[in-house]
Amino acid sequence: MAAPLPFATLDTLDPQGKRILVRVDLNVPMKDGQVGDQTRIERIVPTIRELADKGGRVILLSHFDRPKGKVVPDMSLKPIATALATALGRPVSFAHDCIGDEAEAAARTLRDGEVLLLENTRFQPGEEKNDPDLATALARLGDVYVNDAFSAAHRAHASTAGVAGHLPSFGGRLMEAELAALFTALENPERPVGAIVGGAKISTKLELLENMLAKVNMLAIGGAMANTFLAAQGVNVGKSLKEEEMLDTARKIMAEAKARGCDLVLPVDVVVTEEFMAGAPTRTVPVSEIPDGWMALDVGPQSVQILNAKLAGLKTLVWNGPLGVFELPPFDEGTNAVAQKAARLTQAGTLKTVAGGGDTVAALRHAGVLHDMTYVSTAGGAFLEWLEGKVLPGLTAISTTLEKTLPV
Ligand code: 3PG
Ligand code: MG
Numbered sequence: 001m002a003a004p005l006p007f008a009t010l011d012t013l014d015p016q017g018k019r020i021l022v023r024v025d026l027n028v029p030m031k032d033g034q035v036g037d038q039t040r041i042e043r044i045v046p047t048i049r050e051l052a053d054k055g056g057r058v059i060l061l062s063h064f065d066r067p068k069g070k071v072v073p074d075m076s077l078k079p080i081a082t083a084l085a086t087a088l089g090r091p092v093s094f095a096h097d098c099i100g101d102e103a104e105a106a107a108r109t110l111r112d113g114e115v116l117l118l119e120n121t122r123f124q125p126g127e128e129k130n131d132p133d134l135a136t137a138l139a140r141l142g143d144v145y146v147n148d149a150f151s152a153a154h155r156a157h158a159s160t161a162g163v164a165g166h167l168p169s170f171g172g173r174l175m176e177a178e179l180a181a182l183f184t185a186l187e188n189p190e191r192p193v194g195a196i197v198g199g200a201k202i203s204t205k206l207e208l209l210e211n212m213l214a215k216v217n218m219l220a221i222g223g224a225m226a227n228t229f230l231a232a233q234g235v236n237v238g239k240s241l242k243e244e245e246m247l248d249t250a251r252k253i254m255a256e257a258k259a260r261g262c263d264l265v266l267p268v269d270v271v272v273t274e275e276f277m278a279g280a281p282t283r284t285v286p287v288s289e290i291p292d293g294w295m296a297l298d299v300g301p302q303s304v305q306i307l308n309a310k311l312a313g314l315k316t317l318v319w320n321g322p323l324g325v326f327e328l329p330p331f332d333e334g335t336n337a338v339a340q341k342a343a344r345l346t347q348a349g350t351l352k353t354v355a356g357g358g359d360t361v362a363a364l365r366h367a368g369v370l371h372d373m374t375y376v377s378t379a380g381g382a383f384l385e386w387l388e389g390k391v392l393p394g395l396t397a398i399s400t401t402l403e404k405t406l407p408v
Helices: 039-053 078-088 101-109 132-139 173-187 206-213 225-232 244-260 301-312 333-348 359-366 381-387 393-398
Strands: 019-023 057-061 092-095 115-118 144-147 169-171 193-197 218-221 263-265 269-273 282-286 295-299 316-320 352-355
Touching (some): 039 057, 039 173, 078 115, 173 316, 173 381, 193 206, 193 301, 206 381, 301 333, 316 359
Parallel strands (some): 019 144, 316 352
């Protein structure tokens, strides 16, 4: 079943001759003034190309980093315009502010099929406040609004939310793909559906865990979060990272999983070390035998075997967060092995795997399987908030079916 999208797609927009304000997410990793990872740029190309090819005048809006309402030259989008032009294979002009005379003149003189990028929306103090005046000023630049920034949809800002109240609004192709993937994975998944949730702290993933419990048949916990669950069961986790104040919460989550018939999977063995550093001696021990003064930094081979066997029985998998400290080999082995298993099952066609959020993309890339998943989201925080079951303001703002509760 196709995802019931809450917004109008580009299928219903005739771009010819129109000034189309497109919110994208060009908040890409930069290294020495160059774009590091190109994923977010590559993923917005289809929308821009389609609109321009059909004679639209494409005006791109994006934030970059967190300049907090001030002009911070290091956070200019200018270098990214160049990278975008390369990815598009066509010129991208640039205006030094996202509103005002220069932006308006550039938007007015843009010709059919041309692409213009406006400067960082967060240079404007009104952006993050969703200031109505800024939204109005942005709306003056376009005839219609397209949001293709799912990864910024958890922000109720002027360029992601407010502006949509002034113009006919649509979801772009990337927005469409992200929502379709999330729908496949969580709203109407083929069952059994499982989730792998890693990360350091239960406290930052509490809502996510609770929402997932209600939706999945299996929930595997990895990362330092698993230590807190183990400790809550009375396991001595040595000097492993754990949250003392979350022990009761962990017990509640385990009880709830049981009551709901959700198979909560914790590591049975771990790779431990005394020192958090590359090359420190390691041991692999059952979780019941973590020595005092040692810490768990990865799941062990038996845990991997158990989890991989469970993956083989699933039809759908949602993955958020690594199982261990994958940045510091050899503590990447657990994550690598499980990611590679998920990739093999996905490639064989027996499993649909949707992954996203923060470190997940880096972990999958490190495991060499980033392109072997069914879908990998470009979103960090927005992906997490979706897994938490939250309504995303950027979606509500362009929605034709959700109630608009935001000041627009
Ligand atoms: C992201 O990188 O997750 C998005 O671009 C949102 O950025 P923000 O967390 O600074 O709002
Ligand atoms: Mg961020």
